[in-house]
Amino acid sequence: MTSYGMKTPEWTQRYFGKLYGQLYSRHLLPSKQTRQEAEFARQVLELRGKRVLDLACGFGRHSKILARHTTVVGLDLNNEYLRQAVREFPKRLTHRFAPIRGDMRQLPLRDNSFDAVLLLFNSFGYFVQPPASPSLNVKRELWKLPQVFYERGLVPNDFGCYRPQEQQEASARSSSEENSRDENEEVLKEIARVLVPGGRLLIEAPNPRPLIEAVMSAPRRWLITKDFEIEEEFSYDRLRKILSNVTRFALGDHVEVADYYLRIYSRRELSAALRRAGFTIIELFGSYDGEPYSPTVSPCMIFHAKKREDEKSHGKRSRG
Numbered sequence: 001m002t003s004y005g006m007k008t009p010e011w012t013q014r015y016f017g018k019l020y021g022q023l024y025s026r027h028l029l030p031s032k033q034t035r036q037e038a039e040f041a042r043q044v045l046e047l048r049g050k051r052v053l054d055l056a057c058g059f060g061r062h063s064k065i066l067a068r069h070t071t072v073v074g075l076d077l078n079n080e081y082l083r084q085a086v087r088e089f090p091k092r093l094t095h096r097f098a099p100i101r102g103d104m105r106q107l108p109l110r111d112n113s114f115d116a117v118l119l120l121f122n123s124f125g126y127f128v129q130p131p132a133s134p135s136l137n138v139k140r141e142l143w144k145l146p147q148v149f150y151e152r153g154l155v156p157n158d159f160g161c162y163r164p165q166e167q168q169e170a171s172a173r174s175s176s177e178e179n180s181r182d183e184n185e186e187v188l189k190e191i192a193r194v195l196v197p198g199g200r201l202l203i204e205a206p207n208p209r210p211l212i213e214a215v216m217s218a219p220r221r222w223l224i225t226k227d228f229e230i231e232e233e234f235s236y237d238r239l240r241k242i243l244s245n246v247t248r249f250a251l252g253d254h255v256e257v258a259d260y261y262l263r264i265y266s267r268r269e270l271s272a273a274l275r276r277a278g279f280t281i282i283e284l285f286g287s288y289d290g291e292p293y294s295p296t297v298s299p300c301m302i303f304h305a306k307k308r309e310d311e312k313s314h315g316k317r318s319r320g
């Protein structure tokens with residue numbers, strides 16, 4: 001297995017650990033759902049015979065299905081997940097799968113070497129400056145307008161939020177840090193770099209409005225079965241647009257507590273980021289049923305985008 005060492009934010013290593021892998025691969029992602037997602041990607045991206053990169057492939061659940069039709073490189077940061085993907089790959093298809101350990105911000109792959117890239121299942125938006133303490137970050141909300149006012153820029157993002165002086169300074173500091181270099185955008189530029197001109201991307205991100213409403217109305221969730229327990233606590237920082245989560249995974253005697261942070265992009269923001277990275281948006285879906293996107297009800301946003309034909313390698317680190 002090819003491996004490239006990178007400095008990564010600690011939370012991804014804590015959260016995507018042993019129990020996440022075991023629980024999600026064995027219990028939480030029904031094979032019917034995976035088949036539907038992979039089939040959707042195959043049809044939309046017209047994948048037959050193409051060179052495909054399954055970015056942040058995890059334990060390879062989509063790669064296993066796509067390899068029936070084409071060759072797939074599966075890239076992930078977690079070596080254990082990649083090993084599991086190889087162990088569980090259908091034997092007759094192993095020659096069509098190449099696992100690579102790497103960081104999505106700096107892909108160890110050549111320019112113009114793929115026809116299509118997938119980045120599925122909440123795998124975008126990881127690179128944020130986590131708040132010093134998730135619990136301290138919860139702001140007192142005085143009153144808020146409906147989400148549409150913020151999304152359309154009719155009021156400033158912090159309208160209706162109470163912020164003590166200290167927090168205002170910290171927030172101003174962090175947003176200027178983030179404006180200077182958004183590593184999530186680096187990921188999009190890296191994808192553009194490794195795609196051929198005209199190459200396609202399918203990228204899934206959460207749909208902000210239903211997600212934020214769900215977090216506000218039920219910030220704590222439990223999933224308790226006879227085999228395992230998952231307890232989650234969410235909060236949303238409206239100013240920095242960061243979803244924070246602390247999860248307790250328990251399987252038998254094994255318990256892991258981990259946190260994650262996700263930059264939540266609006267449709268407008270993600271469209272603009274894709275364009276800046278060199279893509280044209282072909283279509284926006286709201287689910288793997290292929291329904292058009294609705295800001296109020298869709299479970300997610302699935303962008304189908306194409307690297308512009310005139311787009312050379314966008315990355316600073318062009319690799320020929």
Ligand SMILES: C[S@@+](CC[C@H](N)C(=O)[O-])C[C@H]1O[C@@H](n2cnc3c(N)ncnc32)[C@H](O)[C@@H]1O
Nearest residue numbers: 012016056057058076077078103104120121123
């Ligand atoms: C939510 S999982 C999704 C996995 C897979 N796409 C799926 O649908 O099952 C996110 C994956 O991103 C990987 N990951 C996290 N940070 C990464 C990074 N910087 N570069 C590459 N992969 C990363 C994790 O190891 C994990 O497997």
